[in-house]
Amino acid sequence: MELRHLRYFLAVAETRSVTRAAEQLGIQQPPLSQQLKALESELGVTLFERQPRGVALTPAGAALHADTVDLFARIEQMRARMQRMARGDEGALAIGFTSSAAAHKLTPEVLRACRRHFPRVALSLTECNAAEAIERLADGTLNAALLRAPVLHPEGVRFDLLLEEEMVIALPLDHALLRRRALRGQNATEPVSLSELASDPFILVRRPGAPGMYGDLLRECEALGFTPRIGAEVERMLTNLNLVAAGAGVSVVPASMAGLNRHGVAYCRMVEADRLRAPLTLGYREDQDDAALAALVALTHRIAARHRKKSQEEE
DSSP states (O other), X not given: OOHHHHHHHHHHXXXXXXXXXXXXXXXXXXXXXXXXXXXXXXXXXXXXXXXXXXXXXXXXXXXXXXXXXXXXXXXXXXXXXXXXXXXXXXXXXXXXXXXXXXXXXXXXXXXXXXXXXXXXXXXXXXXXXXXHHHHHHHTXXXXXXXXXXXXXXXXXXXXXXXXEEEEEXXXXXTOHHHHHHHHHTOOTTSOBOXXXXXXXXXXXXXXXXXXXXXXXXXHHHHHTTOOOXXXXXXXXXXXXXHHHHXXXXXXXXXXXXXXXXXXXXXXXXXXXXXXXXXXXXXXXXXXXXXXXXXHHHHHHHHHHHHHHHHXXXXX
16 A cells, blocks of 8 residues: 555545546546456545545544544654754754863753753763763764863864853962951952962862863973972862862862852962963764754854854953
């Protein structure tokens, strides 16, 4: 049985006339009658009762009519769904993000916009460090990831720099430098140099998890004449701040994280801010023929462009 046979049947069933159905379908009446007889023969039932002025459905014909209407409705739904998927309006995306990338307001803005613009795209979200995110992009577990500096560059994975922000120093609220400044009546917003923290233990994200920013910080400290003492290496930047709040050391984090752990952490701008920047990067598989992914990438770039423009206007 072919779909065209069912279309012929439907035309006759709805016009109640082989002649009118043939005109509607743009075919001759004899071939149409032959196709109907072939359909009846294949199904083993009589579909129409021939009448002086047309045809009427038999009980079997009425049942087939209902099933055929339902079938073509589902075919139309399938066609519409395929068209939505071709436009990127429907599908599924697995998105990863690092904790520090999630702290930047661009990340939740992108996810909200994706849900708003593409409500039929199912989002699966996973928090991981940069190395894990890139490995999952490479093996196809993730479609896209928002992270800071790429730590690996596997074949087939593309990284787009969305924007950069300055790094800030995170200190425990009772840090000696803050007490000295308070005693001297210094402005709390005055930038701090990394060299003022040469004797402090640094809490840093583990090198394999974020070697880019980790390495940049070490090089800057070396240029200032000291090698930082590593108090702890952790998997995620949020853990950095928890340890800083507990007094275990100091850290350097992207400025967008400065609103976190205010009850135990003070954030200071850095003298070396122009040389230490925190990137925000979108990673994705560039060889995936996925319209939903392409739509996400385009949406993310549009939002990032607005953030860059706003940042430039504020400077």
